[in-house]
Amino acid sequence: MPEGPLVRKFHHLVSPFVGQQVVKTGGSSKKLNPTSFQSLWLQDTQVHGKKLFLRFDPDEETVSLRNSPLSEPLRKGEQKNKARHHQEASDPSSRSLGGDSAVPSGDDGLQCLRGDTPAGGAERWLQVSFGLFGSIWVNEFSRAKKANKRGDWRDPIPRCFWHHPVLVLHFSGSGFLAFYNCQMAWRFSSPVVSPTSDILSEKFHRGQALEALGRELPVCYTLLDQRYFSGLGNIIKNEALFRARIHPLSPGSLLGLPRLEALVDHVVAFSADWLQGKFQGTQQHTQIYQKEQCPGGHQVVKESLGPPGGFQRLTWWCPQCQPRLSADEPKQVQPS
Template identity: 55%
Template sequence: MPEGPSLRKFHQLVAPFVGQLVVKVGGNSKKMDPNMLEMLRLQDSQVHGKNLYLNFGLGKDLEPPNSLQLPKHLQKEVNLPKKTNNHKFESTSRLGGQEVPSSSSDIKASELGEKEKDSVNEPWWLNTPINSEPWLCFHFGLFGSVRANELSRATKANKRGDWKDPSPRLVLHFEKGFLAFYNCQMYWCLGPVVKPTSDILSEQFDRRQALEALKQANPVCYTLLDQRYFSGLGNIIKNEVLYLARIHPLSLGSCLTSLNLESLLDHVVSFSVGWLQKKLEGKPQHYLIYQKEQCPAGHQIMKDSFGPPNGFQRLTWWCPNCQLKVVSEEPNEVQITQE
């Protein structure tokens, strides 16, 4: 599924529509009635980890805000178009008439309360407190995307040999242009409910918290995909940063030195920001090891599925020559093996 940098790109596409009225809706969503969005105004948009949040309301006199496509700290590192304005990344949402700080990270539909679950197929105003403002959360599938003022076109024939264009899950027509959402899950919620300190592209990303998580006696490839500490980090980033840091994916964090872990964390941030830079410039990201057969040094790459016991197993690529596994047979004995 799209990772943190892709979500930031989606957010950039959505930002110009904030403040506009939804005049027409479409799409093939079966989980919610798109018509409930008609004549609502898009009041805010936020991205947290791998989720995009859109805030809708009935405000008649809402002025379009000075939207910014990226957090302030990333504008210093990423070359944005000159016309972008300053904007504070973390905004607030009003719940029941009170202002509540918004936060960031992944949340799943299964983690919603019964109220939010029940409201998926009903208009939001039937199930939310008076004066509350609804947020529509988008969680994208493996090939999920957002397009502004254009529809996705088929790039190859399907299994039946037909050149059929992908069908958007939701299309929002505004006074000026439209947004099309593909291959995504949508559900109503009362706003982002998780912390920005876990978001790898957030100004508030907590390195100390991330390092403490990495130090645990778990394979680092498991920890990197834990959205509680590395929200927005997906399988591509995981594979690439482990190779850049020369760390075997199954090395236990507790067996690695502080220097190793600091280096890994540096690569997490720098690779993510660099990938975002390329996306904003319309350039492709060239991978060093992800889905490759040889590493840049010419060594044969190995591939296997790793994941926590009884958890989701993710394909992992690594070089047994460049990424030596660190294991500990005794509490104070660290050994390097080659696999």
């Protein structure tokens, strides 16, 4: 999935739409009804690590329950309740032994309970998690970069990729946003985030990160732990380890503080450079990720690494530039 720098670029693209109203919707999400965004106002955006949060508020005229996005299913529920009460009045034996339910029955009740659509007047935040090729496009749709297997140059349309919902929002300012390959969910309270773990936040806590890296676990496992390095993904992991000349499977407890500090420095520096390049429209240069040789001309090793029973990620490293430490090596080894 996109890493912290790219998600922050998405946040930058969405921010100009804050203060505008959704006037038209599209997309084919089966889990999130695109029409539920109709007439809502985008009021705020936040970013944390690999997640984007968008706050939508209703228009004052739609705060009432009758005009809320749930009004239609509720009206259907009211009609069912009236029909049921009429039947009970004419036939007392038809009453449920459990009494009247406070939640509409049938599919309408399930829709209310799922929370796919926020209740009228409630604070609502849309949490956006991006898939492997997730992206946001502004005022245009994704265009074909090459011909398909049949030789057709057909543009991809906003639809579900790997069953991940896609959403299109047209705003009152005449622009629109198209979300590709995203997982979306409503939150009914402000997102609780910890900027101290975000590698691109000014409040990133180096001490907390160093403490996590200093454990006996291989450092390549800890780097991908979003509790300590939110926004850090596979590219940053590979590049930071190579620049710090650290083998991916080296236990942090064997590295010593100077090398761990150097590793954190490279994580922050590479991420910041990547983000700067995104804003400038330049390609981020990688030294080891997806390379066959390192800058020194050595053969690169590629292997899937991850904790036992956990997710395995492709990892590139140079055995000569990143030698693996043994338990009897001194911890005070300085980075080269």
